Every structure is written in C-alpha cells, then in structure tokens.
Amino acid sequence: ETGVTQSPTHLIKTRGQQVTLRCSSQSGHNTVSWYQQALGQGPQFIFQYYREEENGRGNFPPRFSGLQFPNYSSELNVNALELDDSALYLCASSPGNTGELFFGEGSRLTVL
C-alpha cells in the first residue's frame, strides 16, 4: 500500500510568481486536504476535496486554489506569491470525510 506522496519536496519562487504543488493520495482514499504550516506553528487548514469537489475551505484568499482528479490525486495552486506564503505545505488523505488523516512529507516553499 503506497502512502501519501507529495512533489516537489522543496522549491524556491519569487514574489508574484505562481506555484503548483502535487499530491497523490493513499490507495483507497477519496478525500484530500491541504494544510499550510509556517515555521514554528501548527498546520492551518486550506481546503479539502472530496470526490473531486471542494468540501470546505479555511481562511485563505482565492489565490489559493485546488483540484482533485478522478484518481483522487490533487493539486494546490497559489497565484501571486507573497513572502508570507513561505511555509511547509502538507497534503493529507483519508478514506472519507471523518476520522484520522494520513499526511505526506510536505512541500517546502520559499518565496524570495
């Protein structure tokens, strides 16, 4: 059974650029959630996708957007990057919209 995988693991962007982060959910999991974790802080909920539809969103601006594909993998897109977007972006999958989350190792984004 393959766990949650994320790519890329590290990337550096400059202000104003756009970034796409990718996540493959664990086999059999139809729900994917994205979290942002700033240094020294707890993860902050960005949004969740369930069966290809957005299923809840945290307090993030519209320039944070996402997709879920028929194989339940997912993308997080961030437009017009700001310095404060520098963080570890975590993807988590689950076999439904309740219960525990299974996290990937994250994508560390640095915005210069």
Next chain:
Amino acid sequence: SQQGEEDPQALSIQEGENATMNCSYKTSINNLQWYRQNSGRGLVHLILIRSNEREKHSGRLRVTLDTSKKSSSLLITASRAADTASYFCATDAHYGNNRLAFGKGNQVVVIP
C-alpha cells in the same frame, strides 16, 4: 481564535520519564486527535478520542478528554529518544468532520 491549543511549551525530559502535554479547545467537538511531527516532516496520527470517551490508550500513549473543561491531555510513558518530536492536538470543532484545526504544538526533547 484557533481551536485546539496546546500549552505552548518545550518539554525536555530524560529517557524513561513520562511526558505530559495539554490541549484546550473552545467549542463542542465530535472528536479530538493527537499527531506527532518529526523535524518539520509530515504528521503522523497517534490517537483519536471521541467526545463520548474519557480515556484512551495506545501502547505507551494515554489520552484523556474532559469535555466539561474542554481539555485533553496526552501522556507518553517511559519515554524514548525516538519520542523527540513536536506533538499537536487537533479538533473538528471549527470546520467540521476531518477538516482539522491544529494547535501550535508542544516540542518534546527526550535526552538519552
């Protein structure tokens, strides 16, 4: 304010000692979860306790939940160097289902 807030302290203990950390939340929950994170990597689920449960055990972990005080505690018994990590509690109170709100985390260092 954010649901699920640990006492934001760093804990340094000797191997073999017990480690206790606390978490409080502000509104009603269906369940509360604890996660561990090693050095800014992905989070690993430790235990989920439902609102109708008062105590739960998993190996060397013991979690209690007091819904009247809106608080939870995580006890790690007979700590090991490998327990060195950050520990987060998370609740479903703010966003619902498994769209979790995390606290800021407790950093635990176990000295061999």
